[in-house]
Amino acid sequence: MAEAAPKARKFRGRVFIDWNRCKGCGFCIEFCPPKILVFSEEFNSHGYHPPYLAKEEACTGCDLCGLYCPDFAIFGVRVPVGVESAEIASTKA
Amino acid sequence: MLTGAHFLDGDCACSEGALAAGANFAAGYPITPSTEVVEHFAARIPTVGGVFLQMEDELASSIAIVGAAWGGAKVFTVTSGPGFSLMMEHLGYAAMTETPLVLVDVQRGGPSTGLPTLPGQADMMQARWGSHGDYEIIALCPNSPQECFNLTIDAFNLAEEYRTPVLVMMDECVGHMTEKVMIPLAEEIKIYPRRYTSLPPSEYLPYRPGPDGIPEMAKAGDGYRAEVTGLTHDEHGYPAMNWQAQHKLVSRLVGKIRGNADRITRWEEKGLEDAEVAVVAYGITSRVAERAMQMARAEGLAVGLLRPVVVWPFPEKRIRELAARVHAFVVVEMNYGQMVYEVERCAGGRARTLLLGHGGGTVHEPEEILKAIREAAA
Amino acid sequence: MSTFINPVEPFLRADRMPHIWCPGCGIGTTVNCFARALVESKLPLEKVAVVSGIGCTGRVAGYLHLDSFHTTHGRAIPFATGLKLANPNLHVVVYSGDGDLIAIGGNHFIHAARRNVDITVICVNNFTYGMTGGQVAPTTPVGATATTSPYGCFERPFNLPFLAESSGAVYVARWTAFHVRYIAHAMVEAFQKKGFSFIEILSPCPTLYQRRNKMGDGLDTMRFYKQHSVIKNGASTHEVDINLQSDIIVGKFVDIERPTLQQAMEQQLRQTLKDRYVGWGGA
Numbered sequence: 001m002a003e004a005a006p007k008a009r010k011f012r013g014r015v016f017i018d019w020n021r022c023k024g025c026g027f028c029i030e031f032c033p034p035k036i037l038v039f040s041e042e043f044n045s046h047g048y049h050p051p052y053l054a055k056e057e058a059c060t061g062c063d064l065c066g067l068y069c070p071d072f073a074i075f076g077v078r079v080p081v082g083v084e085s086a087e088i089a090s091t092k093a
Numbered sequence: 094m095l096t097g098a099h100f101l102d103g104d105c106a107c108s109e110g111a112l113a114a115g116a117n118f119a120a121g122y123p124i125t126p127s128t129e130v131v132e133h134f135a136a137r138i139p140t141v142g143g144v145f146l147q148m149e150d151e152l153a154s155s156i157a158i159v160g161a162a163w164g165g166a167k168v169f170t171v172t173s174g175p176g177f178s179l180m181m182e183h184l185g186y187a188a189m190t191e192t193p194l195v196l197v198d199v200q201r202g203g204p205s206t207g208l209p210t211l212p213g214q215a216d217m218m219q220a221r222w223g224s225h226g227d228y229e230i231i232a233l234c235p236n237s238p239q240e241c242f243n244l245t246i247d248a249f250n251l252a253e254e255y256r257t258p259v260l261v262m263m264d265e266c267v268g269h270m271t272e273k274v275m276i277p278l279a280e281e282i283k284i285y286p287r288r289y290t291s292l293p294p295s296e297y298l299p300y301r302p303g304p305d306g307i308p309e310m311a312k313a314g315d316g317y318r319a320e321v322t323g324l325t326h327d328e329h330g331y332p333a334m335n336w337q338a339q340h341k342l343v344s345r346l347v348g349k350i351r352g353n354a355d356r357i358t359r360w361e362e363k364g365l366e367d368a369e370v371a372v373v374a375y376g377i378t379s380r381v382a383e384r385a386m387q388m389a390r391a392e393g394l395a396v397g398l399l400r401p402v403v404v405w406p407f408p409e410k411r412i413r414e415l416a417a418r419v420h421a422f423v424v425v426e427m428n429y430g431q432m433v434y435e436v437e438r439c440a441g442g443r444a445r446t447l448l449l450g451h452g453g454g455t456v457h458e459p460e461e462i463l464k465a466i467r468e469a470a471a
Numbered sequence: 472m473s474t475f476i477n478p479v480e481p482f483l484r485a486d487r488m489p490h491i492w493c494p495g496c497g498i499g500t501t502v503n504c505f506a507r508a509l510v511e512s513k514l515p516l517e518k519v520a521v522v523s524g525i526g527c528t529g530r531v532a533g534y535l536h537l538d539s540f541h542t543t544h545g546r547a548i549p550f551a552t553g554l555k556l557a558n559p560n561l562h563v564v565v566y567s568g569d570g571d572l573i574a575i576g577g578n579h580f581i582h583a584a585r586r587n588v589d590i591t592v593i594c595v596n597n598f599t600y601g602m603t604g605g606q607v608a609p610t611t612p613v614g615a616t617a618t619t620s621p622y623g624c625f626e627r628p629f630n631l632p633f634l635a636e637s638s639g640a641v642y643v644a645r646w647t648a649f650h651v652r653y654i655a656h657a658m659v660e661a662f663q664k665k666g667f668s669f670i671e672i673l674s675p676c677p678t679l680y681q682r683r684n685k686m687g688d689g690l691d692t693m694r695f696y697k698q699h700s701v702i703k704n705g706a707s708t709h710e711v712d713i714n715l716q717s718d719i720i721v722g723k724f725v726d727i728e729r730p731t732l733q734q735a736m737e738q739q740l741r742q743t744l745k746d747r748y749v750g751w752g753g754a
Contacts, residue, residue: 068503068651159542161754163538314558320540
């Protein structure tokens with residue numbers, strides 16, 4: 001992953017979580033390289049605790065979480081710094 | 094196409110029939126007395142365009158042809174008793190997925206390994222009921238090499254028209270006897286084309302039936318991204334594990350054949366106009382029975398012959414009609430009783446139903462059929 | 472304002488989600504790798520056909536938005552053989568489980584490898600028959616418990632890469648569900664490879680195999696794979712047996728060239744029939 005000097009990053013990462021698809025397996029949390037995904041206290045309609053991004057600024061958008069997720073419930077993207085909002089396209093289960 | 098007059102055995106005639114129908118993919122496994130069908134096809138197909146692959150067993154053969162059909166090929170396979178048993182799962186799979194294919198069973202003595210080189214007719218009920226679950230089957234029964242040619246073409250056409258597997262139930266005698274076979278010009282052979290959809294992928298549903306209860310077909314590689322499964326499924330082809338989907342799907346699968354039984358079934362009759370005894374026989378046995386019928390007529394007995402050509406669906410209506418006016422049916426078959434039950438069922442007790450059956454390995458003698466006719470007439 | 476889509480989403484039949492796999496099952500992970508591999512290899516998607524057998528992994532075909540065929544138990548490979556021969560322009564992928572491909576499907580597996588049928592076979596190995604409740608499989612390690620081997624499996628399991636190589640496969644690799652990037656890369660290589668390509672992917676079955684054998688849940692198993700896998704590309708396949716005591720050897724073991732079934736068939740027929748041979752480009 002290309003990264004400029006820490007103070008002048010061109011990209012940042014964002015994750016999108018499909019709250020109700022998650023089955024709380026923990027793969028994404030385990031294998032996130034900066035370890036910034038954490039189980040949330042709330043649970044979804046199936047009774048599982050989906051993750052949330054605890055430290056947004058440390059996310060690189062590597063999408064390893066997405067690659068591991070067996071339920072297709074999370075993915076990460078690299079967003080150019082300065083793009084203020086991004087929306088998930090679809091995927092309500 | 095080898096147009097012209099030939100001297101062929103039934104197996105080779107069947108193979109030529111497949112070629113004439115446009116078959117371009119066959120998978121098979123050697124089993125006496127059917128092997129010549131695929132041997133002949135293996136020799137011919139690379140000179141006309143197509144593939145033959147001998148698979149590692151009948152399980153592979155019967156599913157490889159289903160795969161090839163979904164790749165767009167016109168397919169068939171060939172076997173005899175033991176292989177027929179092995180192919181049963183995939184016969185049901187083809188019925189469930191509505192895959193057009195032809196499966197030829199050149200019957201031999203059974204059960205089990207039985208008499209590989211001698212005839213039998215003991216797979217007839219298995220043809221109807223061999224796979225598990227509810228489904229209907231179409232099965233044709235040639236009694237000569239010429240019919241092996243003709244009925245194989247008919248089998249392919251029925252398979253396409255009803256989007257279903259179709260059986261050709263030969264026997265070793267018909268398969269190995271050599272007779273004149275006329276092969277017509279290619280233009281004279283009517284081919285029922287595969288019912289491919291003309292809808293774009295966004296509008297197409299692989300298992301949505303048309304007005305006649307039969308869905309349009311697609312093939313892999315055309316962008317339809319269809320799902321094909323042996324699980325009970327909905328119109329998308331998606332598995333649907335509930336009784337409503339089961340009733341909807343299976344009733345349609347059964348209905349598309351049952352509802353068209355009158356159009357599909359076929360038989361030949363001789364001398365039934367004034368008959369008091371009706372002989373029912375199919376395959377090679379029908380030829381012996383015809384001789385016996387002639388001998389009986391010469392003795393003054395009013396005997397006729399009904400020869401089912403399409404055995405499944407069974408010509409129920411005709412049997413019922415005849416039962417009203419004949420005294421007895423004499424069912425002659427090379428088994429210990431299979432099609433006789435159909436005759437008896439349709440006769441409904443209004444006429445006696447007698448079986449002249451034996452274990453196969455040889456054909457009946459005309460005299461023994463004549464004896465049975467005399468007993469029936471008495 | 473930008474919109475983002477999960478990279479796996481275009482490959483899924485959205486109306487069939489959620490899938491039936493258990494929490495912590497690795498099959499879904501392999502599907503992500505498959506989607507990524509399809510993107511990277513730039514295969515035309517209308518020409519990709521997925522053929523599955525019966526079982527948990529066998530459900531993959533039904534969830535993918537591609538020409539998909541859910542066939543009978545053990546017979547995905549001969550179905551795929553027929554499909555590929557009928558339309559050689561298709562990229563045919565067999566995606567099924569260890570029980571389906573190697574037990575009931577074993578005969579077809581070795582013959583297709585022998586023939587070098589040009590298909591990619593992805594075998595998700597969870598050491599059990601998951602769909603039916605966790606019975607012993609030809610891959611279950613000695614000593615492991617299963618419902619039909621309640622006192623511990625006593626049969627020596629198959630070494631799948633060895634089986635594949637000795638049968639004639641031209642590409643053989645093994646990875647675990649932990650090795651997501653390697654899996655995707657292996658799939659790309661396998662798609663591009665002409666001939667019988669085999670990828671074994673070890674996966675947790677948390678509900679059955681793992682639970683019965685007190686191996687924790689899916690995450691514990693993934694951690695186990697991470698700890699106990701040793702990458703040995705080019706290792707000799709007869710040395711990569713899996714047992715409960717040793718490390719798991721993963722990597723790309725075989726990558727050779729051999730004429731495919733189609734090529735061999737055409738060559739032989741052309742040689743013998745000369746100009747009587749009518750070639751076959753597809754139905």
